[in-house]
Amino acid sequence: MTRSPCLFALRKTLAVAALAGLTFAGCQSGPDSSSASPPTERAPVKLKELPLKQVRIDDPFWNPWIQSNQDRTVAHVLKQLQDNGNLRNFEIAAGKAQGQHRGPYWADSDVYKWMQGVSYVLATHPDPQLEATLDGLIASIAAAQRPDGYINTYVQIADPPSRWTNLGFQHEMFSLGSLIEAGVAHFEATGKRALLDVAIRAADHVDNTFGPGKREGTSGHQQIEFALIALYRATGEQRYLRLAEFLLNERGKKPSVFEQEYERLSSTRTMDFLGRTIPVRGLHDRFYRRDPEKFDTSYCQDHLPVREQSEAVGHAVRAVYLYAAMADVVYETGDAGLLAALNRLHDSVALRRMYVTGGIGPSAHNEGFEKDYDLPNESAYQETCATVGLALWNHRMLKLTGDGRYADLMELSFYNSFLGGVSQEGNTFCYVNPMRSDGDFKRSPWFSVPCCPTTIVRTFPRMGSYIYSQSDDGLWVNLFISGEATAKLANGQEVKLRQTTHYPWEGAVKLEVELASPQEFTLHLRVPGWASNHTIRVNGQDVAATVASGYADIRRQWSNGDAVEIAFPVDIERLQAHPSVLPDHGKVALRRGPLVYCLEQQDNQADVDQIVLPPDAPLTSRLENSLFGGVQLITGQGIRRDTPEWAKELYRPVTAASREGTPVTAIPYAYWGNRGLGKMRVWVDVAP
């Protein structure tokens, strides 16, 4: 069977569109794909996650990354949190130690995020010592919490009167979002309620403070919204869902809740911002009042009511955290207005505002979005946290629809921009992820704003959550990662899936079914959008399965020991960017399977800036075992511009000059920047 090569294209779920009161055209196939069958679309299916504990990863590609996170990054980050005072802040706030608050006023959140990540580790890899460390920290946090449930060490230590006075920038709710996520993760991993109870007290405090008939307001930095829905799911307590909805619905008021707050803030008081004393109104002035005549809160997606939003704007992490929460609300309530907004916002990101590596947010000045097709390479900001947030949002969109388009994008972000965010040693990180470097870029062990390292800590051990889903009719395989998963079918019967693959290096995946008794259900196997075709075999026999919205459906009576194999060619492709992405004109990006490649100077004799890859230059891949435990490199023969004849000229007529060939080697973006300083380019010129 063949699939349209329509990449990242609008593989729209008609029913989703109908639900949102919108109609969409189908995927626009390129002229060369006219012979391919048009993709079939599926009515939206609500998918459930498999609990993390039911999934075990044992995969040649992912094991080194996950192990490095578990063995080195977890310890490295903990040490940084100790050395930088984040842990001690809780002791000071509890009155058990003396001193000043250290770190940014949202320093608590990084502790919580680390705890969340470690909880996920414990879910699949019990470790009494790590658990004890967590327990100690939880006790310290609990001791710092005020009797009314409030907790924020910066406010408690440095500026108690500022409590809830600066929702626009003081990040109290943002930090509580991390606390709640950590509490839920810890409870689900260990069954212990200590951290969950701290989180519940904090959430109850927020719920007692904000809401209809109580205070107005919402958080300048989103996160608490989806955390509250996680808490609702963990506890069944509807109030948390309602509070999340309230916080979403507070956005976009006229005047903005943040403008009202600004008016109340003293023009003379100051606050600490990363070690500098700034006016307490300073960040509002900088981010909401760039034009002093106009209070513009698009930076935090407060420019319009959420149901009226259509364009991804402002700070990228804030944006995708918001959209993820909106998707969670739709999942729980079916809110059609939110869904319609999500579809528009998703188009805004995926069709106009996303890097080919699955990252977002090109601009440094707002750590976020600027305008359509604004995707510079050298100055790409593409914050690691934003990449992860985008993947989380796509995972939620997948759960809402069963549409493989979202799985494609989740995979894209995880396998490229996200993995590029951490070194092979696991102890240095990217905050920004450039698409091109002149050789002066390297990862850092820590940052004054260390959100990205702690995001990385909490992302790797949760990868198991994204591989499988389930629906009423069966199981879904979203990602191709070796290991095992156990699920309960709708009838209560348990089924185990064992996945074996060398993906992404190779395109063959085997799934073996383990069942106590034969069961009829559908196995939905993702067929990646990038795959030009695929084959499916069940117990060695070719099967012609229907593919709808990116998943091949195999419904049958499954018996113990049944084996399904799905395979797709992992071809090297040259990708072109939309013509409106001006910096990518005349350039291609190389992709093989889900991996986007880059040229690094270390692998190339010619200056990477001078390498041209003509359209007719053949490319092959080669397994290089000496690199990072085995990596498929892309190699070929390009040409170089900087021929000796240029020695004494600045401009000259184009001639049919001799082409000087040069070998070209590309490495997955995921592995870049691990071999010292050197130039790097994702987008490669096709003409001199």
Add this chain to the structure above:
Amino acid sequence: MTRSPCLFALRKTLAVAALAGLTFAGCQSGPDSSSASPPTERAPVKLKELPLKQVRIDDPFWNPWIQSNQDRTVAHVLKQLQDNGNLRNFEIAAGKAQGQHRGPYWADSDVYKWMQGVSYVLATHPDPQLEATLDGLIASIAAAQRPDGYINTYVQIADPPSRWTNLGFQHEMFSLGSLIEAGVAHFEATGKRALLDVAIRAADHVDNTFGPGKREGTSGHQQIEFALIALYRATGEQRYLRLAEFLLNERGKKPSVFEQEYERLSSTRTMDFLGRTIPVRGLHDRFYRRDPEKFDTSYCQDHLPVREQSEAVGHAVRAVYLYAAMADVVYETGDAGLLAALNRLHDSVALRRMYVTGGIGPSAHNEGFEKDYDLPNESAYQETCATVGLALWNHRMLKLTGDGRYADLMELSFYNSFLGGVSQEGNTFCYVNPMRSDGDFKRSPWFSVPCCPTTIVRTFPRMGSYIYSQSDDGLWVNLFISGEATAKLANGQEVKLRQTTHYPWEGAVKLEVELASPQEFTLHLRVPGWASNHTIRVNGQDVAATVASGYADIRRQWSNGDAVEIAFPVDIERLQAHPSVLPDHGKVALRRGPLVYCLEQQDNQADVDQIVLPPDAPLTSRLENSLFGGVQLITGQGIRRDTPEWAKELYRPVTAASREGTPVTAIPYAYWGNRGLGKMRVWVDVAP
């Protein structure tokens, strides 16, 4: 005969190199030009200018430009100088009016530059009313001059104690340079000494103040140096040549004369800078102390003694004014150290730091040079004054050597970057000259720093000076501009040359000789570096003339009525930039004859950003009489990137997609920006 297509390449004059103690490789021909005869090089020949009064321009291409300057720009600029207070400053300084000084502290210079330009106009187009206006102004200036010869209305009105205390930035000598140039021009045009005498008194004042045994110091902004040499040539007074040499030789001392001055400047006193009050040390701090630990005067080319300089650095106008003065000194003295430096500096500019349009100085922050091959397009600063300065320097290099390479570059600057600096109406101007515009750029009627409009005023009416030269053995035709010139041969006999051409639109030039009696002399006809071949006929008969260093030499007994015709194909060429010019990768610039073209949105249906001009797309030229009195456009069939199939995708594999053709029209850069706002690009993509 064929010429190497080696464009802007090092067509080195071996004897110049020998004089400078250097050896150079010959021109590196491209691989396709191996069949062309290597260019012959000529021992350097010192050329003399023909006095402006002896040259009359009557040319279809240049007449509209020159006439517009004479008819409109001269009046427009005078009105601006009146309205902005520049003229009144002299009355205030003379005590004939009350008020504050207006304009920048170098506001006088723009008055002098206007007077210089008007004097050139009078040299060939007597105009009693204009002459009377000049006389009135001269009286006003003379009245403002102090008895000791000092004159600077800012210092006299606003800050008398600051006289000669801030050579680094107060531009007193810079302004006097304009006065001296104006005085010489006025004297030569009218025979009147009034302004020349003001200039002499000012120059004598400087000479009495600065020099060996007197004060040390030189000007932060060069110009007085070449003005003093012009004064030396006009008066025969050696002191002015020596003073110019002294001022050149003051550069590059350790510690710098400007650093010594900085130490003397008060840290508490202030000055006016464009209407803002800044510390009197403020500009030193900004431009010489960007790194407070290091006093770095490369901004004004004071980082090294002039004979040790090799790289064009700092403010571009300052740089080329310096190099022009150095060339004048070499012309007068044969100073071998200065010549060697000039050759190195010329390579630095012409081989590594010049736009394809003949402009220089890419960077806004220093209005100048940054580093080799740093030639951004959209942010190209390329100040109009710097373009003219570069042309003036190349004219002086031509006079030093008789090497057509410099005539090529002078022509390039004049026909492209310079002409782009003024609108067809003659009343709006470019200060910066972008190489690409997103449609938001337009020329301005005036600037707070209006140096470029007054530079334009003084450049057009002097064009006659650059067309011809003479040497002991005969006459040189440097530029192809219709009109007449009268020269005296070495034996005192007068010869008149009548030039007829439709250059640059066509490549045929006819020269008719008018003589009282037959005379033997050499006619040196420039063969442009861009010409792929040429033919020469004398009285209708083909002649095989030797071409050396870019000039065809025709030595014979010339009789009255003899006619020489030289012709070269005016082909359309695609130019490529040196591979180290990263922004021009995958792009070509179109050139036809000496004219560099650009795509303007007004002429193209497809979005200019989306037009691709594949290497195989044929191009033709077409005379468009409806535009600017008749312009040769370049037209062809390109392709457009923004095909409808891109509607719903952000990235996709490169396919052998249908090429959607689109007509492409290019217009000479000289004419851009005259038809409302619109996108413009000089460099055009060759691949999607």
